[in-house]
Amino acid sequence: xxxxxxxPAKRRYLRRFLVTxxxxxxxxxxxxxxxxxxxxxxxxxxxxxxxxxxAIIGQIAAFGMYLAEEKDEFQVVxxxxxxxxxIGGTLSVTVVWGFxxxxxxxxxxxLIWVYPIYCALSGIAFALLQLRYK
Amino acid sequence: MKNRLRVLRAERDWSQADLAERLExxxxxxxxxxxxxxxxxxxxxxxxxxxxxxxxxxxxxxxx
Numbered sequence: 001x002x003x004x005x006x007x008p009a010k011r012r013y014l015r016r017f018l019v020t021x022x023x024x025x026x027x028x029x030x031x032x033x034x035x036x037x038x039x040x041x042x043x044x045x046x047x048x049x050x051x052x053x054x055a056i057i058g059q060i061a062a063f064g065m066y067l068a069e070e071k072d073e074f075q076v077v078x079x080x081x082x083x084x085x086x087i088g089g090t091l092s093v094t095v096v097w098g099f100x101x102x103x104x105x106x107x108x109x110x111l112i113w114v115y116p117i118y119c120a121l122s123g124i125a126f127a128l129l130q131l132r133y134k
Numbered sequence: 135m136k137n138r139l140r141v142l143r144a145e146r147d148w149s150q151a152d153l154a155e156r157l158e159x160x161x162x163x164x165x166x167x168x169x170x171x172x173x174x175x176x177x178x179x180x181x182x183x184x185x186x187x188x189x190x191x192x193x194x195x196x197x198x
Contacts (some may be wrong), residue, residue, distance in 0.1 A: 007160065071158060071159075072159040073175055133172075
């Protein structure tokens with residue numbers, strides 16, 4: 001039944017999103033605890049540092065899979081539009097921040113904030129698009 | 135693009151949800167097409183035409 005709020009593709013996406021989010025939390029907590037208590041170096045340090053990022057990459061891939069699997073073309077358009085607003089907004093915020101950081105000594109922004117900014121902006125865009133096409 | 139979806143639905147006493155179920159899309163998608171906010175792809179337009187037993191030109195017109 002596809003006229004319900006969530007199509008099978010969307011349900012699969014939400015499941016994958018939750019799994020990658022849980023992995024992200026698990027990997028992040030593990031990395032923080034190991035770095036605080038054991039001060040790892042070398043390949044182990046690299047691996048621990050990369051694990052949370054891999055979970056985020058998995059989340060991005062999950063959205064790509066959703067766009068590929070969704071049969072409702074209008075929902076794909078909404079997904080792509082919200083993604084484009086998110087990307088455009090993130091590029092704008094980070095480039096403005098970068099120039100302010102370079103010229104007026106604004107506090108340095110760690111690059112790990114790029115993805116949360118993207119998620120927030122694309123989420124806002126998706127909510128606004130939902131209102132527009134209610 | 136103008137369309138006659140609302141009329142065709144009314145003739146069959148179908149709600150937007152009924153049509154969405156038959157098309158295997160969301161009700162939101164049917165509403166977006168019906169109100170002219172979203173133009174469907176050719177495959178979806180053919181699916182609509184087949185469902186209503188007519189041709190695409192009888193449903194959609196390029197009048198603004």
